[in-house]
Amino acid sequence: MNDVNEQHQDRESESTRVEDLGYADIYAEDGSIRSDYLMHVGAAIADRDLLYLRQNVARLHESELGDLLEAIQVDQRRALVSLLGNDFDMAALTEVDEAIRLDIVEHMPNEQIAAALGEMDSDDAVYILEDLNEEDQDEILSKLPFTERVRLRRSLDYPESTAGRRMQTEFIxxxxxxxxxxxxxxxxxxxxxxxxxxxxxxxxxxxxxxxxxxxxxxxxxxxxxxxxxxxxxxxxxxxxxxxxxxxxxxxxxxxxxxxxxxxxxxxxxxxxxxxxxxxVIQEEAQEDLMRLGGVGDEELSDSVASASRSRVPWLLVNLVTAFMAASVIAFFDATIEQIVALAVLMPIVAGMGGNAGSQTMTVTVRALATRDLDIHNAGRIIRREAGVGIINGVVFGVLIGVVAGLWFQDVNIGGIIATAMVVNMLAAALAGILIPLLLDRFGADPAVSSAVFVTAVTDITGFFAFLGLATWWFMT
The missing domain is CATH 3.10.580.10 (CBS-domain)
Known part of the structure; x- marks a missing residue:
């Protein structure tokens, strides 16, 4: 009981010095919310301490309040918004994940949402409204003055991810x-x-x-x-x-x-x-990064089921390409049975090719997104990447060939894996740039589709080159 009283007294003393509440009072050195601040906020929510919440939470900048909303538990988040009522800054919802934003809005009365949106810039208001279903949108808009309602409706009528959705309709x-x-x-x-x-x-x-x-x-x-x-x-x-x-x-x-x-x-x-x-720049960069990993629009606040659904489609495609690579290995099963060293060294060829292809693919996808790569300079960039692939293939081919030759006391094994490495690194470089270019040419998003196909090319080419050379050299 004494501990609870001491915490309450600590919060009261902090409430009197809210002007001194700066970045260092909220954030730790690693950029996360300070644990002691979270503890005080959690205790204030549990105690329904409105004085502390109004002075030390409601006055936060919208980005700081957004970070706080993402850091606390779901039940605390809902209770905080409810306790603050009209003192809750709705602009903070533009700083949180979509799942958190929808959860908060769904537990707020439409009258409160409409009142808050009326005080916000139109671009922020549209950002919150666009995630709601049409029925809630209409009800909330109906509670706004005619001029504001027309402005927001006009912005909502523009397609998603366009300048019309992002624009601010207040201007001089x-x-x-x-x-x-x-x-x-x-x-x-x-x-x-x-x-x-x-x-x-x-x-x-x-x-x-x-x-x-x-x-x-x-x-x-x-x-x-x-x-x-x-x-x-x-x-x-x-x-x-x-x-x-x-x-x-x-x-x-x-x-x-x-x-x-x-x-x-x-x-x-x-x-x-x-x-x-x-x-927009931050969102697009994050979106490209997530799509390169085949996870779509997944957010940290998504549920287990939602996260699983977003990852399954491209994992299924990857499974198909993995079977294709396995069929190449099966084609040379007789050679592998007689030369066990091939089974040991196969992952090296495929792995190095996959990493090299990912490097080229990442550079290409980003260049396409920023419009630095187009039809006018594509030929030069393709030749550059092919040259990089050959040079890296020779360097790592020699290195791996020497190690493999010494490991298995067989210079032939070393020569075969070195040659296969050059072939696969060249294939990886070409796949890493040509596949995104082709996907972009036919209207597909290269950030979403490239990774699985580049990996398939490097796996199949690496296995075929390594095992094919070994079969030709040892079995003929």
């Missing part, structure tokens, strides 16, 4: 005949403007974009100057239906902080900002 747009003074007064007096912005858009009466003005130009110009005289044309318009990854590449190429999003008629419908683009 002025006519070209306004003066700098009128524009500044408008920004000072209008309460419905976005909280943060770096550009002002210039539009005609039909909302077609004429140009943009950076805030620094506004601040440097005299009040009497016409907007049309200081605006600049923009060459980086983003169609609302452009894939979000392509939009991110434009930001990277032209060092953009924000960019106008336009519909099919060239009308301004939103703005894409760098903070959203950073999230």
């Amino acid at each position: 747009a002025v006519p070209p005949f306004w003066t700098v003074g009128q524009t500044i007064d408008y920004m000072r007096e209008d309460d419905d403007l976005p909280e943060f912005f770096t550009q002002i858009f210039v539009i005609d009466p039909t909302f077609k974009l004429l140009g943009t003005i950076d805030l620094d130009r506004i601040l440097r110009a005299k009040r009497s100057v016409k907007i049309e005289t200081i605006m600049r044309e923009t060459n980086h318009l983003i169609p609302a239906e452009m894939d979000q990854e392509e939009a991110a590449q434009l930001f990277e190429q032209y060092d953009l902080l924000s960019a106008a999003v336009v519909d099919q008629n060239g009308r301004l419908v939103g703005v894409l900002t760098i903070d959203d683009v950073v999230d």
Whole structure:
């Protein structure tokens, strides 16, 4: 009992110094949430200590609150959101896994969700709404003011993973005949403007974009100057239906902080900002990495059944290719029975080829994703990878050949495995670049499909080259 009282007193003392609660108070050196902070939060939830939770949890930055939500148990998470009520920052849900986000939203009343979404930027609100079923979406949207409801619905109507889904519909747009003074007064007096912005858009009466003005130009110009005289044309318009990854590449190429999003008629419908683009880049990189491993969109918060389902399809494909490789081995079973050393050395050839193929494949898939590899430089890159494969094959072939020859006291074994290594490393290099290129050419995602086929090629080629050479040399 004394321990409980001491913990409660500790939390009360910490509540009085919430201003001092910084990164070091929340995170350990390895970047994880501090165990003592988690203990205090857990105890506050169990004790329904609203004072502590409001002062030491509700005031966290949305990213910190997101990390906390992912670190605590499911029952604690639901209780925390319930206890905080309207003090819970819904923006934190944009920082957590989809499974956690859906679990939290499903246990919140739609009235509370609607009230919270009304206070959020439209891009964050859409990010939360898009995971809900249509019935809940309609009910939540019906509780919002008409203007906000129309904005969010318009964003939701765009396809998933497009700029239209990512854009923020709050922006500042002025006519070209306004003066700098009128524009500044408008920004000072209008309460419905976005909280943060770096550009002002210039539009005609039909909302077609004429140009943009950076805030620094506004601040440097005299009040009497016409907007049309200081605006600049923009060459980086983003169609609302452009894939979000392509939009991110434009930001990277032209060092953009924000960019106008336009519909099919060239009308301004939103703005894409760098903070959203950073999230896109991170998501796409993570997605490519996960798909290279054949695990799709799996997240750490997924259930055992869900994780298993996401991995099964490509494991089945891999099983088929494994049987194909096994059939090659079976074709040379007579040779293996007479020369036991072949069975010992076979995994070396296949394993080295598989690793080499994975290296080339990873570089190729990433180059395709970033558009650094295309039809214009594909030939040069293929020749480069073939050269790398031959050189590495010779280097490791000689090394493994010497070791194998000394191991089994047979120079023939060493020569055969060295030759097979050169052949398989060349095949691995070519497979690692050609398979992703072919998959991309025919519209398949090379990040998802490449690994299993590259592995199959290196296994089959390695076994066939090694056992075929051995059979030709020893059995004829």
